[in-house]
Amino acid sequence: MMMRVLWSLVGLELKRYWLNPLRIVLSLAQPLMYLFILGAGLAGGTYALDSSYQAYIYPGIVAMALMFAAASAAVGVVHDRQVGVFKALLVSPLPRSTLALARILSGAALALVQSVLLLPFAPLLGMAFSPLLLLEFLLAMTLCALVFSALGLVMALPFRSVMVFPVVSNTLTLPMFLLSGALYPLELAPRWLQLLARANPAAYAVDLLRGVQSGRFLYGLTNALGALLLIGFLAVGWVVRSLHGRSGQV
Amino acid sequence: MDAVSIAGVYLRRGRRLVLTDANLRIVEGGLCALVGANGAGKSTLLALLATMLQPDRGSIRILGLDARREAAGIRRQLGVVFQESALEPRLTVWDNLLLIACCYGYSGAAARSRCTTQLAAAGWESRAGQAVETLSGGQRRQLELMRASLAEPRLLLLDEPTQGLDDAASAAFWRQIAIQRQQGATVLFSTHRQQEAEAAEQCVRLQEGQLLPVQLSGRGEAA
Numbered sequence: 001m002m003m004r005v006l007w008s009l010v011g012l013e014l015k016r017y018w019l020n021p022l023r024i025v026l027s028l029a030q031p032l033m034y035l036f037i038l039g040a041g042l043a044g045g046t047y048a049l050d051s052s053y054q055a056y057i058y059p060g061i062v063a064m065a066l067m068f069a070a071a072s073a074a075v076g077v078v079h080d081r082q083v084g085v086f087k088a089l090l091v092s093p094l095p096r097s098t099l100a101l102a103r104i105l106s107g108a109a110l111a112l113v114q115s116v117l118l119l120p121f122a123p124l125l126g127m128a129f130s131p132l133l134l135l136e137f138l139l140a141m142t143l144c145a146l147v148f149s150a151l152g153l154v155m156a157l158p159f160r161s162v163m164v165f166p167v168v169s170n171t172l173t174l175p176m177f178l179l180s181g182a183l184y185p186l187e188l189a190p191r192w193l194q195l196l197a198r199a200n201p202a203a204y205a206v207d208l209l210r211g212v213q214s215g216r217f218l219y220g221l222t223n224a225l226g227a228l229l230l231i232g233f234l235a236v237g238w239v240v241r242s243l244h245g246r247s248g249q250v
Numbered sequence: 251m252d253a254v255s256i257a258g259v260y261l262r263r264g265r266r267l268v269l270t271d272a273n274l275r276i277v278e279g280g281l282c283a284l285v286g287a288n289g290a291g292k293s294t295l296l297a298l299l300a301t302m303l304q305p306d307r308g309s310i311r312i313l314g315l316d317a318r319r320e321a322a323g324i325r326r327q328l329g330v331v332f333q334e335s336a337l338e339p340r341l342t343v344w345d346n347l348l349l350i351a352c353c354y355g356y357s358g359a360a361a362r363s364r365c366t367t368q369l370a371a372a373g374w375e376s377r378a379g380q381a382v383e384t385l386s387g388g389q390r391r392q393l394e395l396m397r398a399s400l401a402e403p404r405l406l407l408l409d410e411p412t413q414g415l416d417d418a419a420s421a422a423f424w425r426q427i428a429i430q431r432q433q434g435a436t437v438l439f440s441t442h443r444q445q446e447a448e449a450a451e452q453c454v455r456l457q458e459g460q461l462l463p464v465q466l467s468g469r470g471e472a473a
Contacts, residue, residue, distance in 0.1 A: 004357035004358060005352050005353075005355060005356075005357045008348070008352040008357050008358075008361065009349070009352050009353075012341070012345060012348065012349050012352070015341070015345065016338065016340060016341060019340055080338070083335070083336070083337070083338065083339060084332060084334050084335055084336030084337070085336055085337065085338045085349075087302070087330075087332055087336050088330070088332070088336040088337075088350060088353075088397070089349075089353055090302060091300045091301070091302060091325060091328060091330045092325060092350060092353035092354055093322055093325040093326040093353070093354060093355065094352075094353035094354075094355075095322075
């Protein structure tokens with residue numbers, strides 16, 4: 001019963017985003033510019049390793065697309081607080097954990113849909129996905145989407161204004177992206193940057209996606225997976241706890 | 251049994267003491283008006299009764315349940331219309347109802363059936379697919395009440411429900427409330443309209459943190 005309620009809520013959440021399909025298409029612009037403009041511009045640089053630079057940054061750009069889309073989906077919570085819908089949800093008997101889960105799942109689904117649109121561009125960069133590799137890559141993307149969606153809610157819940165939150169969100173996600181190793185090999189970066197990256201959830205997402213795609217991990221499959229699961233678990237816990245204590249602050 | 255029982259309640263919000271030894275009893279099935287100056291704390295009191303806040307001291311029992319320990323049980327029997335609109339403007343009338351039906355544990359055919367019943371009762375079948383942002387203020391208020399009463403609540407909390415409505419829309423709103431009362435719902439509403447307060451069976455004024463009974467001249471005539 002609870003699962004059906006959960007899926008109904010997720011469906012309604014997604015419907016709100018579907019009302020503006022142009023937004024989903026336009027969200028492709030930024031990652032494609034990184035891949036085809038920045039990537040082409042730096043293709044002759046030193047980071048190509050044994051593949052092209054564009055192929056090298058591809059998993060990182062997918063991680064970026066997931067992270068920014070999840071943060072964008074989290075604006076929905078701020079919107080709901082601003083228009084008052086959140087209050088209506090909080091005075092209903094819906095368990096806070098179900099509400100949190102519905103939000104995380106819908107944010108993750110949205111991020112995943114937007115990022116999957118990047119997959120058809122992989123062959124243009126000389127990358128080939130076997131069916132098994134594609135499945136593994138999609139599973140890795142799903143985990144990253146869930147973690148980023150939960151982190152997006154952690155960032156969004158303290159805010160009431162859709163004017164303020166996107167600025168804050170961008171201020172937080174941009175350094176996460178730049179410190180993730182999406183655009184350069186972290187192993188060649190200065191020590192201080194490597195240390196900062198270790199505290200950055202996006203670095204583990206990039207490592208997982210790049211590792212699955214190329215077979216070369218920086219932190220190792222177990223460490224990347226473990227770190228993402230731990231971060232995701234903590235973020236979900238924080239969101240549920242925050243919703244429990246949020247009733248009077250709507 | 252009392253639908254609402256507040257005894258010796260204190261509530262502080264920031265530096266301000268909103269309630270100081272507040273006491274109130276509303277019998278089940280009753281219609282109670284809550285009046286008071288702007289900023290007196292009427293919305294805060296309603297939020298307290300809606301289990302969105304917890305008192306610093308004192309006891310609140312709603313429909314026999316303790317508001318501190320049995321909040322989930324209370325919420326199942328509660329319908330709330332907030333002072334400000336709490337609808338998703340981009341979604342349709344139908345989807346706004348469906349969203350809350352899901353929150354009350356209805357899903358699939360049961361949720362659709364609840365929404366259809368509510369729309370039919372209000373004669374709103376033709377508006378089901380209309381986006382909320384295209385509704386007038388009065389229509390939104392009606393929809394809010396439809397949503398609040400979707401799960402057949404035993405207690406309705408209405409925060410200045412007719413604020414901004416003209417006389418006709420206001421009358422339509424109170425006709426819906428009368429239907430809810432016929433089905434046994436207790437209603438507590440805040441208002442600045444003298445006429446609405448006079449029409450209630452019970453009236454209390456929130457003043458300096460205390461709930462003071464107000465003598466009514468025309469008891470329960472309109473609602």
